[in-house]
Amino acid sequence: MTHRSTTTRVIYLGGLGRSGTTLLERLLGEIPGVAPLGEVVHLWARGVLAGEPCGCGAPFPACPFWREVGDTAFGGWTPALAERVLALRHRVDRTRRIPHITHPDLAEYTATYQRLYDAAAVTAGATAVIDSGKHASLAFCLAAAGVDVHVVHVVRDPRAVAHSWRKTVERPEDGRPMTRWGPARTAAHWTAQNLALDLLAARGVQVTRLRYEDLLADPAAALATLADTLGLATALPFLTGTTARLTTAHTASGNPMRFTVGPVHLRRDDSWRSGLSRHHRRLVAALTWPLRLRYGYGEAMA
Template identity: 70%
Template structure:
């Protein structure tokens, strides 16, 4: 284990899955000095234990980047460490425990993440774990964290969670949720991140729809808010509605984490015609009033 933890800035992408966090992470990861890590909350189970693919396309144990991180942080990845962190996560990192996040095991749990971040050697890392509870843990432990709260229309999110999508890692279907469950999780995660901001944490909200409507303008504003504007003159990897993405070393996340090369930055509004009327009414009822707070009225967008 490394003896001294250097100060590493953490950009934490929070929100409910299928809200565009992977795309935003990949874009921010193109900035000089910024390293995108993927969903670090799943590193222990899916990376260390299950040995799934890194975003670079090779199994986690064979990835030189993650092998070096493990050696610096813990003297090498070991199942005993992963199981310990997972046990601590069950004790500490739960949405229902946010109001009492000062758990006796919080310091040890947060330290595992602190060591991973520092071991990358990067000045700034992006953790797209999404979970509001982990954001609370990192902030409560005193880390230098700036939370980017990513929001998407809950009806679009519900439609996405209902689709059958194969995991590139093993071909198995990704988790599917019904509209009611998705709506309840959407409300819970966004409300928790709103509360975190009210408690004084640095939280910047970005709407998926705004990012895709005006990619350069929205991304430039966010880069400025995060204090990263001085790192790069403009955004050379974005040209209008087109972006170019290099390889990444992300653990877990949307299949887009494997994409390298050109990507078109266009909204997916298939939900507007694909979401059944009954499902839409359920989502509308369970996500009000936050849905209106974020500007999502009855019409798409």
Template identity: 70%
Template sequence: MTDRVTTPRVIYLGGLGRSGTTLLERLLGELPGVVALGEVVHLWERGVRAREPCGCGEPFPTCAFWCQVGDRAFGGWASVTADRVLMLRRRVDRTRRIGRIAHRDLAEYVQAYRLVYAATGARVVIDSSKHASLAWCLAASGVDVHVVHVVRDPRAVAYSWGRAVARPEDGRPMTRWGPARTALHWTAQNAALELLARRGARVTTVRYEDLLAAPERTLTGLVRALGLAAVPELPFVDGQTAWLGPSHTVSGNPMRFHVGRVELRRDDAWTTGLGAGERRLVDALTWPLRARYGYSGVTG
């Protein structure tokens, strides 16, 4: 994995899980010339090893798209490659390394992502891996990456992480976190992406609530900021409704399997579902970033 390759433009969706990155990825993936890949950071464990289904519904090993990517990138998907990348990830791709991301194995680790991106044959790819540490790795290695920093009210995020949700891949429950852990991770991930922007990386911030309040206006502004089109056309969005086609996302929120009509409306169940004590705890642990993003009011 040491040969240089020509990497397409990468739109990297960063932020804490349950912040709306999967929805945004699906919407951007409807643009001409843009291919949404899902959370590529989990490709090795969930795709190659566990053989979980692609967003198109096919098991990873039999999905024609991912078979072609594997053949082009590595001569086929092999557990030895996945094991190597996962080992490198444990060494290099760590939140605690942010700010001093240079590591002797960084180039080899990022090269695996370069090969995957290039093997899609796309002009622009979307990687919704979320992790700020991987965004740092890509930027530090010279990948042509533009980070879209997706933020959502931490109280809504905490409520979402506390809910019991079954994984459509196997029916097992998705990971659940308590309010304190969610708040600490929300602060850490968002602070890390803020620091990445201050270090000179291209970072554009989008609030999940703005996307749902004004889908066309928010997407149009984002598409222009990303340099994808001077005058964006969004035929797949009509007011508060969007139409999504099939996608080949390797991992992500259950919404990655959705095809067809989707209503773009915000879920404010947290305003009644999150207890007063839990809300105060999240408020305390996420200040002042929460206020910076405009989440000082009751409804965000």
């Protein structure tokens, strides 16, 4: 893959949803010089076209931060721009194109993201932005186009992820339930996304893996180590023990936690051990066993 230097460093959080990427983004976003943007891949449909709220609570079109980003990057947000990016995504940014992401429209597609990242950094006065888009295919697109991207591969026990995907959770934006998956489907997606991110690392892209469980076991140590790896400030004044104090973040899309402001107690969610049936625990464990063992999730399946 080719690389070129850019003024904005992009920290891309990859992994399957419900693995802790939003929590990690909120924590990293409290470090000076870092601007968390949410799941930028969904900004075009949910923000520009649907006008869903920013993490600050204001509707996307009315958020001063995003209005300035749009003006700086594109001369303003328009439906035509959003629809163009969505059309490009449908052609270029596809999981089936991994590991050979090549397309005549790749340069236009990734240039749009680069312009957005650069404008967001300028608006926030930051040197790095966080895109918690999760999808490995977008990470491949950015890396293939030479964007200065460092991928943080967030992984969580697949049985915990399967349990989370079965829950009924309402979207704060509109009250509608979030997508639910069965255990077998979750296991398949968990394997596909994590394998793709492992392949990205094998291609020479900067990829740092972080387990959800390790982050919650010792937040200060895990965050300081990750921040150092990413070239960020390692002082964490917002973190006291296992309590993080979160300020408002201008995130365009993502898990409901993006709206949280104030003290947050950091603790592992192990409800899957009692909430996921033994049959489903064993099913997920069997379907994911090679990568599960690779990532250190080898405890008993009972």
